[in-house]
Amino acid sequence: MKNVLLVLFLSISMIIIYVFIPQQQSIVFQPNDSNANMAYIPTKEETQFKIKYTHSIHLTDVVESYKITPSKKIHQYELMYEDFSIGMPSNAEEGETFEVLNGSYYIKNMKRIFPFFHLRIGQVRANHTVIFKNVEYPLSHSIPPGTSVKVEIRTLNFIDLWKGVNILESL
Template sequence: MGIGDVSNTLIYYKIPLVIILLFILLGIFLIPFRVLLASDYRTGEYLMSWPIKKGAEFYIEYTHSVQLTPVIEVYFIDESYNIILKESYFYSYGAGLPSTTPYKFEITTRGFRIYDINQLMQDLVYRTGAERANHKINIGNKAYPFLNFSAPREGVKFTVEKFSLLSYLAKEVKQ
């Protein structure tokens, strides 16, 4: 066996190995996973997304437009990847804030707390504040101001969707 025979043998082994590795990489990029998707309520245009798992919590925080006090609404992702309103905190009574509730209620150091709501959110939509509201979504110990991914007064709809890693990376790079 000469030198040429050895190099030909290595090529025969390398080609199938490269093909197998390409299929593995392609498979990884096509495996679906779930994201919390923020999209334009009217057009459905992609705004931003975050990988999310069952049982994960996130909260949306903003300044109430009349009372000028913080409001926090806490959500979680259930076993079927639905968005569920878990609890809400607010710091004052006034227009647009509850004065009565059918849910559990307590006064805490963080303000008034309504909890055990467990309300399925079919359409979770917020309108990005233009001046004072300062809407933020807090997910994975990080806050994302709405104005970083949406325009003032834009309706932002939140849903849980399946994305492949490839489409997720393409959308995030395009942003």
């Protein structure tokens, strides 16, 4: 009887550990003010991702490139855009480089590090898309358009993964 209780106790303890201990580093899109589910991208060994959107005024693509730092912060290292219109930088900041390649403008060597940032999923034209491992995932497939989200790097537990929406599986 003691052995059965011990095995039962150990089994329940292992299940609790598995379910509640954070284990999967992910890029998390957490809705700020709605009942929408969190969406995430499990990163495993990958540390880079991009967010592409259509600029609301000049209607051309903008691509922001990010790296995940060892301290789970988000490092923006590059910005690509196709038009100098309103809302886009005209040159690089100190320490950054400005390049023109194939008709697109690049600001490289950016050292902008954030613990998180906020993003509103476009309702009309923006078509916010995450590029992960060179595959494009429209965020509107996983998050309702118009939703404001907090983008951050978190380590999720099994319950978080189960309740959330895996963006990589939403195509």
